[in-house]
Amino acid sequence: MAGTDDAAPLETSSDSNVVQRAVEKLSAAFASRGFGEKTSQRKMEAAADMLMNGLSDKGVDGADPDYASLERPVSVVLEDIRVAERHVEQARKAAEIYFDVAPARRDLSDELQSLQAALLVSDRALLEFRNSLPTDRAADVDRLQLAVDGLRDITNRFGDRVRTKRLNEKTGTADRSVS
Numbered sequence: 001m002a003g004t005d006d007a008a009p010l011e012t013s014s015d016s017n018v019v020q021r022a023v024e025k026l027s028a029a030f031a032s033r034g035f036g037e038k039t040s041q042r043k044m045e046a047a048a049d050m051l052m053n054g055l056s057d058k059g060v061d062g063a064d065p066d067y068a069s070l071e072r073p074v075s076v077v078l079e080d081i082r083v084a085e086r087h088v089e090q091a092r093k094a095a096e097i098y099f100d101v102a103p104a105r106r107d108l109s110d111e112l113q114s115l116q117a118a119l120l121v122s123d124r125a126l127l128e129f130r131n132s133l134p135t136d137r138a139a140d141v142d143r144l145q146l147a148v149d150g151l152r153d154i155t156n157r158f159g160d161r162v163r164t165k166r167l168n169e170k171t172g173t174a175d176r177s178v179s
Contacts, residue, residue: 022094023114026087027121035067035125067128077132081144084125087172088147089116095154097163107165108158115155122148 009015016024030036073082095115102108126148167173 008073016100017111018094019091019098019111020114022091023118026091026118029083030086030121030125033129034070035080035084036121056060065092067125067132072132074133077129078104078140084122084129085144085147088118088122088144088151089165091115092147092151092154095151095158099154104146104161105165108162110164112158115151115158117157119148119152122151 027036095111098111099108126141126144129144130138133140
């Protein structure tokens, strides 16, 4: 049918898609358990902007106590690591599926921004967990590190596609699929 958008089946009736919802769930779970910032959408957007444009001269100011400073029992930290890993894996899988089914000409900038924010929160959680565990338990974070690495890989794929699309638009080159 003329005038239809190939991306329409990817969207639901809400303003967010599966990637953005997975990232929202990740952020909410991290915040509720105390190993992620209690953040608004605006703060997540500012974090993504920081990733793209660098850290300002003001640096980062954290008024809330760090997860590690609360001295939680190791069993609680290990459970929180498992919860974090599950949410990071869900976000990664949602992003991979969405990336694979999204038409090459689709603008993935919003999804990229969401994934970058998820990476920022996930990296912060990794640091908090490492600081919360005794040195001899550092290996307990390895599976979460692998999950975050997977999230970083798919985020990079989104970034490659967004950059290629923008370059193609500037040069007038036909859209090419980037995988």
